[in-house]
Amino acid sequence: MSKTISIDGKEIPFQQGQTIMEAATAAGVYIPHLCHSPDYEPHGSCKLCSVKVNGRNCTACTFPAMDGQEIVNSSKELAEDRKKITQMLFIEGNHFCPSCEKTGNCQLQGVAYHLNMLDNHYPHFFADREIDSSHADILIDHNRCIFCSLCVRASKETDGKNVFSISGRGINKRLIINSDSGKLEDSDITINDCAAHICPTGAILIKRTGYTVPIGQRVYDQQQIDQVTLAKEQP
Amino acid sequence: MKPFIQEVVKSNDFKSTRLLAILRDVQAKFRFISADAIEIIAELLAIERTQIISVIEFYSFFHLRPRGQYDLLISDSITDHMMGKQSLIAQLSTQLNVAIGSVREDRLVSLDNTSCTGMCDQGPAGLINGYTLTHLTEQRINEIVTLINQQIPLSDWPANYFEVSDNIHKSNLLLTQEIYQGEALTATLNRGLTETLEEINISGLRGRGGAGFNTAMKWHFCSEEKESERYVICNADEGEPGTFKDRVILNSYANQVFEGMTVCASIIGSKQGFIYLRGEYLHLYEPLQNILDQRRKQGLLGKNISQSDLDFDIEICLGAGAYICGEESALIESLEGKRGIPRNRPPYPVTQGYLNKPTVVNNVETFLAVAHIAVNGGKQFADLGTKKSTGTKILSISGDCQMPGIFEYPFGTSIKQILNDCGAKDVLGVQVGGPSGTFISDNEFDRTLAFEDLATGGSFIIFNKDRNILDLVKNFTHFFAHESCGFCTPCRVGTSLLRKQLDKIVDGHGSSGDVVALEELCQIVKNYSHCGLGQTAANPILTTLQRYPEIYQKQLKDIGFEPGFDLDASLETARQLANRDDSNAHLTQVEE
Numbered sequence: 001m002s003k004t005i006s007i008d009g010k011e012i013p014f015q016q017g018q019t020i021m022e023a024a025t026a027a028g029v030y031i032p033h034l035c036h037s038p039d040y041e042p043h044g045s046c047k048l049c050s051v052k053v054n055g056r057n058c059t060a061c062t063f064p065a066m067d068g069q070e071i072v073n074s075s076k077e078l079a080e081d082r083k084k085i086t087q088m089l090f091i092e093g094n095h096f097c098p099s100c101e102k103t104g105n106c107q108l109q110g111v112a113y114h115l116n117m118l119d120n121h122y123p124h125f126f127a128d129r130e131i132d133s134s135h136a137d138i139l140i141d142h143n144r145c146i147f148c149s150l151c152v153r154a155s156k157e158t159d160g161k162n163v164f165s166i167s168g169r170g171i172n173k174r175l176i177i178n179s180d181s182g183k184l185e186d187s188d189i190t191i192n193d194c195a196a197h198i199c200p201t202g203a204i205l206i207k208r209t210g211y212t213v214p215i216g217q218r219v220y221d222q223q224q225i226d227q228v229t230l231a232k233e234q235p
Numbered sequence: 236m237k238p239f240i241q242e243v244v245k246s247n248d249f250k251s252t253r254l255l256a257i258l259r260d261v262q263a264k265f266r267f268i269s270a271d272a273i274e275i276i277a278e279l280l281a282i283e284r285t286q287i288i289s290v291i292e293f294y295s296f297f298h299l300r301p302r303g304q305y306d307l308l309i310s311d312s313i314t315d316h317m318m319g320k321q322s323l324i325a326q327l328s329t330q331l332n333v334a335i336g337s338v339r340e341d342r343l344v345s346l347d348n349t350s351c352t353g354m355c356d357q358g359p360a361g362l363i364n365g366y367t368l369t370h371l372t373e374q375r376i377n378e379i380v381t382l383i384n385q386q387i388p389l390s391d392w393p394a395n396y397f398e399v400s401d402n403i404h405k406s407n408l409l410l411t412q413e414i415y416q417g418e419a420l421t422a423t424l425n426r427g428l429t430e431t432l433e434e435i436n437i438s439g440l441r442g443r444g445g446a447g448f449n450t451a452m453k454w455h456f457c458s459e460e461k462e463s464e465r466y467v468i469c470n471a472d473e474g475e476p477g478t479f480k481d482r483v484i485l486n487s488y489a490n491q492v493f494e495g496m497t498v499c500a501s502i503i504g505s506k507q508g509f510i511y512l513r514g515e516y517l518h519l520y521e522p523l524q525n526i527l528d529q530r531r532k533q534g535l536l537g538k539n540i541s542q543s544d545l546d547f548d549i550e551i552c553l554g555a556g557a558y559i560c561g562e563e564s565a566l567i568e569s570l571e572g573k574r575g576i577p578r579n580r581p582p583y584p585v586t587q588g589y590l591n592k593p594t595v596v597n598n599v600e601t602f603l604a605v606a607h608i609a610v611n612g613g614k615q616f617a618d619l620g621t622k623k624s625t626g627t628k629i630l631s632i633s634g635d636c637q638m639p640g641i642f643e644y645p646f647g648t649s650i651k652q653i654l655n656d657c658g659a660k661d662v663l664g665v666q667v668g669g670p671s672g673t674f675i676s677d678n679e680f681d682r683t684l685a686f687e688d689l690a691t692g693g694s695f696i697i698f699n700k701d702r703n704i705l706d707l708v709k710n711f712t713h714f715f716a717h718e719s720c721g722f723c724t725p726c727r728v729g730t731s732l733l734r735k736q737l738d739k740i741v742d743g744h745g746s747s748g749d750v751v752a753l754e755e756l757c758q759i760v761k762n763y764s765h766c767g768l769g770q771t772a773a774n775p776i777l778t779t780l781q782r783y784p785e786i787y788q789k790q791l792k793d794i795g796f797e798p799g800f801d802l803d804a805s806l807e808t809a810r811q812l813a814n815r816d817d818s819n820a821h822l823t824q825v826e827e
Contacts, residue, residue: 044579045723047763057762062579084759088728122732122756147721165285167292169557169574171731173721174292178285 003067007051008074020060020071021049025233030226031073032082032111034089034200035148036061038233040157043149047085048111050078083115091122092171094129094143095201101210102202104218108146109201110225125171132177134185137207138196145175145203155195163189175203237275239264244279251280252590254290254572255555258297259514263365266342267301286573293574293720295349295556296365296514303338303345305383308362309371312351312476313666313710314633314696320359323371324348330380344383350558350714351476352515355633355696356402356640364389365517368396399518401483402640405656407627408619409600410643412491412607417535419494419609420501424543428502432458435605437613439625443600444470444561445668445692446767447624450601457585458503460593467499467508467547468589468596472566474513474558475669476714477694479631481599483641485512485519488603489526493549495602497540498609499595500547508549509589511566514556523551558718562766563596564588565720576722577766600629600693620646624685632657634666634697644684651680654697661700664782669694670711671771674704674778704786705741708775712737715772726769729760733773744801745791753787754780 004011005020007029014023019042024031035046044062051060052072060073072078089108097103129142147166152175155163167176179186189196196204215221219228243260247253257276261268268291277284291297309315309324324346328335331344338345354360357369366389368379375396382392403410423431436451457465469492473481484492496508512519527549530536538546552570554560560569564578567589588594597605604626608616617625624646630653633639637658644653654662664676667684668691675682675689682688698707716730736753739745757773757780764770780787802822810820 042579044765047724047765050763059579059765064581081759081763085724085763088724088732088759092724092728122728123735125731147727162283162285165283165289167285167289168721169293170717170719170721171727172292173727176285176288178283 003065005065005067005069005071007071014065018065020051020053020058020063020065020069023065024060024073025230026235028230028234029073030230031060032114032225033061033229034107034111034146035150037150037198038235040150040153043153046089046146046148048082050082050085052078079115083112083117084121086112086115086117087119087121089146090117091120091124093127093145094124100144100202101205102144104215104221105213106202106220107200107225108144110220110228113220114225132184134183135187135189136185137191138184138189139205139207140175140177140184141203141205142175143203144201146201147173147175148200150198150200151175151195151204154198155189155193158194159189161188161193161195163187163193163195236265236269236272240272240275241279244276249279250572251282251286252570252572254280254282254287255294255569256552258287258291258294259553259555262297265301266304266306267298269299289574290572293557294514294554297555301338301342303333303342304386305344305389306362306364307344307346308349308352309346310350310352310354310358310360310362311348311710311714312355312358313707314355314477315351315359316706316710317634317702318359320371323359323373323376326373326376327380330376331383343386349515349556350474350718353473353479353482353513354399355477355479355631357400358633362515362517365514366397367399367515367518369399397518399482399486401487402638403483403487404638404640405642405644407643407645408616409603409607409627409629410488410641412610414491414494414606414610416490416530416533417494417541419491419606420497420535420541423498423501423609424541424545431498431609432502434613435608438604438608438616439613440601440604440608440616441624441686442598443604443628443692444598445475445671445690447686447690450597450605453585453597454499454503454595457593457595460586462593464507464590464592465503465505466589466592466594467496467503467505468563468566468570468594469496469508469510469549469599469602470561470563470566470596471516471599472511472513472554472561473516473599473693474561474718475671475692475694476711477631477633477666477669477696478692479633480629480641480693482516482519483631484599484603484629485516485523489523490530491606492599492602493526493530493536495605495609496549497535497545497547498605499597499602501540501543501545503593503595505595506546506548508547509570510549510551511560511570512551512553513560514554517553520551520553527551557720558714559720559766559768562768565766566596567594574720576720577768579765598692621683621685621687623687628684628691629693630684630691630695631693632695632697635659635662635699635702636697646683646685648684649680650675650682650684650689653684653695654680657697659697659699663698663700663702663704665698666694666696666707667691669696670714670775671767672774674707674775674782676782704779704783705790708779709737709741711775712772715768719768719772723763723765723769725760725763726765726772729756729764729769730772732756733760733776737776740787740790743790743792747791747793749791750780750784750787 033049042061049060333339441447560575565575
């Protein structure tokens with residue numbers, strides 16, 4: 001008999017070694033997430049994928065599925081708390097969706113729509129962050145970085161380059177670039193790197209492509225993030 | 236610079252796991268780690284420069300810009316505050332003409348705050364170039380200022396400035412034991428390894444760091460892993476404000492601790508141990524090295540220990556100012572030469588710890604207890620304490636009492652008795668277990684010291700009735716925001732939001748909804764954070780809010796809403812630019 005976990009009362013089969021996220025995605029159950037991508041080692045830092053496993057909060061992207069787990073993914077409490085965690089990501093950086101060229105294609109924004117986030121709730125930090133436009137093809141706007149570390153992992157694991165790294169401690173956490181000057185132009189990154197395209201927000205952008213698709217016709221303008229994600233990540 | 240760094244890296248066997256040790260030496264020599272130094276280290280260790288930069292930026296004692304020739308840090312623990320630390324640091328700042336948090340222009344001196352240095356029984360305390368200063372007074376500050384201005388080398392400063400006392404006031408089972416060197420080891424080898432593990436099982440010993448996991452079980456799990464390499468780690472990163480018992484144990488009972496580690500190594504089958512010593516205890520580094528050398532000479536460490544086929548050695552690794560490294564998986568990351576970010580669990584360290592090999596991490600006091608149990612058997616230990624919390628607990632008592640210092644009690648002892656023994660009067664409440672623990676009020680003194688009631692890693696801070704609860708809540712809340720590693724959203728952003736929201740209330744800018752908002756925020760940080768730091772960071776607020784809601788309410792203004800920032804203060808730049816200070820250039824916060 002195959003082993004199963006239960007998510008919101010629905011029995012879901014899983015294979016030994018799968019995480020809750022993997023089992024859920026395979027079964028067509030969406031769990032909100034930002035720092036997770038099925039292509040990379042789970043990170044577990046954004047905490048959006050928090051679910052209740054036998055009454056205890058766990059991150060679905062890192063926690064192994066085990067036979068008989070009773071998991072809550074949809075509840076009023078979780079929806080409310082995931083919204084607050086998303087709001088924390090918004091107020092920590094400087095996110096001005098209407099003037100951001102990633103609007104409509106941004107996963108942070110997509111998740112916020114999905115969680116019905118209508119305001120920022122918390123006071124803004126107005127963090128002093130920089131823009132690195134030194135590279136010919138790629139721009140980094142640190143104001144929009146949410147420290148998902150996907151670019152770090154992509155550069156290391158897919159591109160074999162180690163262009164990015166996370167530095168600093170606590171609220172002073174920051175994304176740093178591996179070059180003499182600390183600028184992107186002096187790094188090894190190229191426009192064809194996976195790391196240049198993986199950013200879920202508008203922190204890493206490809207220059208001169210921002211408005212090729214008009215606002216209103218973009219990914220999350222058409223579909224909710226749960227459908228988009230499942231279509232992309234379901235094996 | 237290059238020859239020096241080459242020498243340092245070489246003496247660390249070109250191992251990137253020893254990055255912290257290398258950076259400590261470079262920092263001490265040049266007072267910062269320059270871009271050039273980073274390039275040299277990166278090349279010699281064959282690692283990315285970004286790994287080095289990220290480590291430097293993570294630990295408080297590493298710097299990318301030069302510190303002063305005399306680098307002064309003043310301990311910011313609540314107990315230091317209670318002993319007048321604020322006026323002393325202000326005095327230093329004025330007399331040395333250096334702003335707090337900065338370096339003087341001539342780079343002779345730099346001054347800053349630092350998290351609790353573990354000298355709460357002999358504060359106000361500080362660190363100068365990493366070395367502990369105790370019993371700071373106005374008079375001593377005057378003297379220190381003169382010594383600095385005359386550029387007298389630290390080695391010529393009066394020795395009593397650096398004196399650290401044990402202050403053991405009450406001893407029980409562990410602090411009275413005198414075992415001869417090798418006794419615990421001999422007893423273990425004579426009795427048999429399985430039999431000794433069984434004695435530890437009988438003793439009921441639970442980890443003394445605070446979490447209280449069963450020690451015998453942890454060792455058993457680790458020994459069952461199918462791996463050839465295993466590690467023993469002694470967690471001496473005693474960072475919880477108000478805790479200093481490990482400092483005393485390592486100062487006067489280090490042999491027993493090393494012996495406890497060796498017993499562990501023999502049982503789980505480990506050849507290498509580490510003691511992760513917090514950077515603030517730099518003064519203990521050399522004495523501990525000497526003890527290790529002595530033990531090697533006596534055949535108690537190294538190859539064929541006590542003529543058995545046991546090989547085991549211990550290496551001391553110094554931290555560099557990061558509270559989070561007390562968390563066992565963050566500690567392991569740090570030992571591997573990385574930032575102290577707690578790992579995802581599972582896997583737990585007993586299956587994948589140091590270098591992903593099975594690893595036992597135990598507190599200093601746990602290994603001290605193991606040495607006792609190995610010699611005397613488990614029953615004597617289990618006979619003390621309560622059923623769920625056997626044996627004794629060593630407390631670090633500080634704050635408002637006549638005899639701050641070390642007290643060892645059987646578990647189950649009442650708070651009332653402890654307060655009585657240390658000479659505490661007119662007590663308002665006690666912070667048990669440090670900022671991450673619980674604040675108990677004066678009608679809870681019948682409660683007892685035990686994992687099942689009041690658990691503590693050792694911190695026990697007493698507040699008398701002249702103290703303001705909000706002062707300590709503010710100090711603790713700022714501490715957590717400063718020490719959050721930043722890995723997960725709820726802790727990274729949440730602890731900073733807690734600091735803002737609490738300050739808003741304490742500083743008198745709160746309005747009716749603000750306490751509710753504060754409590755709501757506490758729940759997010761507590762329920763969703765990645766590790767124990769975030770999960771307990773809201774405890775100072777939650778435990779006091781539960782007991783003294785009126786204190787918070789009293790701070791609030793009698794209006795429906797008030798902005799989270801000071802309107803008038805925000806106009807200051809504009810006033811300066813316009814060169815105006817008339818009444819029309821000011822705003823009242825809210826129409827009251």
